[in-house]
Amino acid sequence: MRTLPEFELAFDGGFDRFLSEWFEFLRFPSISSQPERSADCRACAEWLCAHLAGMGFESRLLETRGLPAVHGELKGAPGAPTVLLYGHYDVQPVDPHDAWASPPFAPELRGGRVYARGAQDNKGQVMYVLKAVETLARAGALRPTVRVLIEGEEEKGSSAVLDCLDSWRDLIRADILMVCDTDTVAGGAPTLIMGLRGIVHASVEVLGPAHDLHSGLHGGVAPNPAQAIAELVASLHTPDGRIAVAGFCDDISDPTVKERELANSHPVDPAEYEKETGVPPVAGEPGFTPAERLGFRPSIDINGIHSGYGGEGSKTIIPARASAKITGRLAAGQDPERCLTCLLDHLRARVPSGLSISFPESGVGGPGFRLDPESPVARRARLVLDQLSDKPAAHLWEGASIPIVSALAQASGAEPVLVGFGSAADRIHAPNESFAVSRFRQGFLYAGLFLASL
């Protein structure tokens, strides 16, 4: 089977079963960040492992220092390429519990949407790929070898899995890395994610007086950590919004004219943006559109800053300490280790006399990357997506980071193809997460057609 009508027929005939299996998957409260849920997470992994076996996969749990990952392999035709499907079975916490219209782990189909924690992120999107693989395999039409790696720590940052990738090289080697954990653009056109930004993070701590000092008795004499952290943070940007950290922006791999054009064909609409966020899209570097800034340029973001008094009225102190949380988003080409070093060196060099600085928690996530919109895999995915919608496929260079993607691409030797069918309406990470059955169906059709094309 290779054609859209064949997959549509298969989906509509199989949907009742797909839905009941998807519900089984959703009933596990596999919240990875809550230690008391670790038995539930493992039960979910075991269920998934058995489910893969039932589909004909050779499957097993891969242990990590945290929760296990589920590995499976279903052999295809000799000489055909190998596809590695990456996804995760863990989900976000559910609080506030009271805000859910139906219990988060008792999935319900209402008005064409499945409501449950994980309905979309990522159980729903994993499920439609697996059902497409199964459909192809049962029809004897699966040409590529399909490997899966469904991990259990994505919502915690994947660090346990990242540590294992080297030792799993033989298990994950592939030609194509298929990731279905992303959204479409706002208008709903099927969307190829053509890049992600990398990430580094630093916790900064400035230490000053041994205890809070009276600001009258010491103001203008004792160095003030609250003032220092503000000056340090302010020094990271020029007045016009460029990054002012020496060396940080070296080695950026600039987009081609074609890439800029594609990115700008789905511009950020200022009115829409302000409606959604409450602010206009006016920050960052001059000379780039918002879509270009998100897709092709780094940013240094202040996630938090804390020092001294924050209650009602005034308290006349010079605080003893101050702290800030900073993340850097990296464009393709920037080396995370080098960027982090530049950032910390910049801050260290500017600590006012009499104060000390430390970086209690800092580290690199992964590098950013851009994919070639004209690579054979991207073209193949685009041809498939063009069949699914009367809207031409969109190309999106994401501002966000999925650190494991570049690590997995490197360890597996595979070329990533990132297509997902989420949307803002799914409210992932929030109460009443849901996924439209129509989107689940689109995902199934995309995965089936894409795999059938290999």
Added chain:
Amino acid sequence: MRTLPEFELAFDGGFDRFLSEWFEFLRFPSISSQPERSADCRACAEWLCAHLAGMGFESRLLETRGLPAVHGELKGAPGAPTVLLYGHYDVQPVDPHDAWASPPFAPELRGGRVYARGAQDNKGQVMYVLKAVETLARAGALRPTVRVLIEGEEEKGSSAVLDCLDSWRDLIRADILMVCDTDTVAGGAPTLIMGLRGIVHASVEVLGPAHDLHSGLHGGVAPNPAQAIAELVASLHTPDGRIAVAGFCDDISDPTVKERELANSHPVDPAEYEKETGVPPVAGEPGFTPAERLGFRPSIDINGIHSGYGGEGSKTIIPARASAKITGRLAAGQDPERCLTCLLDHLRARVPSGLSISFPESGVGGPGFRLDPESPVARRARLVLDQLSDKPAAHLWEGASIPIVSALAQASGAEPVLVGFGSAADRIHAPNESFAVSRFRQGFLYAGLFLASL
């Protein structure tokens, strides 16, 4: 009676009674900031009122919108000057309660010190003045008319009293305003406080996105309130530590050569300062000594700054809001209202595009002032202090503010004379507050000799 030996004799003869009366005063848990203590505060005021009556004062409670002040008047010789004694009967909270070696409201004399909350600040220092007045009156030697205003809201900022001063003008009119709520210099030499700084305060709030945003999806596009508050705070000073707020430093009344000389004769010792505070005295404006910066120069102090995430690890957000607490200390000559306007205008003009700023709580305390070291009253006080110690009297221009002093000087028409016998060892505002009997005695001798000299 006019001589030191006469007062020494009177003190030593009367001390047992002074101590028991001081203890009575200390037994009231008159914590003004705790609403559940307001009956205790009122009982303390009533006790003090009766105590003044017992000493021959005409006394009464003056109601305010908060806790009452105690007013008293003891007529002196016709034609003699009028002295207004200002003090406060309220005290700071006592937590952590467990840290007290003896209960805070069960005064104890141990090793030459009286331990209790308020032992020094300000019940002890009020008590020695009252006992000196009483001693003079009983000897028929009280020449000045003595008025007292002992308030109950000083530890809360005196605002209820400040609101009443205009209506109390007739009750507080005086020639000399005697304040005994200060310390000696570190070496213990008797100390004339020759100036205090004024104070203004502002709470700054920067509002941005309607809710925290994902820093990957919005970094470099959405304006960031945490970055903005840092840049606003950083803009308040030049890189070399001067105040950068236009107009803020206008109208400063510079010290005379003599005043600078007197201020610098008790320099801040860098090693001592660092031992005491944990930081070297290196902040503030270049071109002035620490003593000059505290006494004669304004400062803008960041008391707190808060935005976004402050917990463990990292959280990739662009925070929805940010806030800062800022106080300005003012040198003599600076108009508080004008300085506050300059500060707020400076901040308002620098809010980044897309964000808004507000000042939910801001206001002026009082102006700073300097007293003339060669005024007749200052010379008179110095002559008295020179009798009490073999160390010459020190002149200190304080960096701190007692907003009520300038307001009271203005409303009463009196010239302030600020001499107190506190020291860092008294640990006011902290657990195990105490006051040395030897210091109490010095205060009694000073007050007696000073009043006898009028």
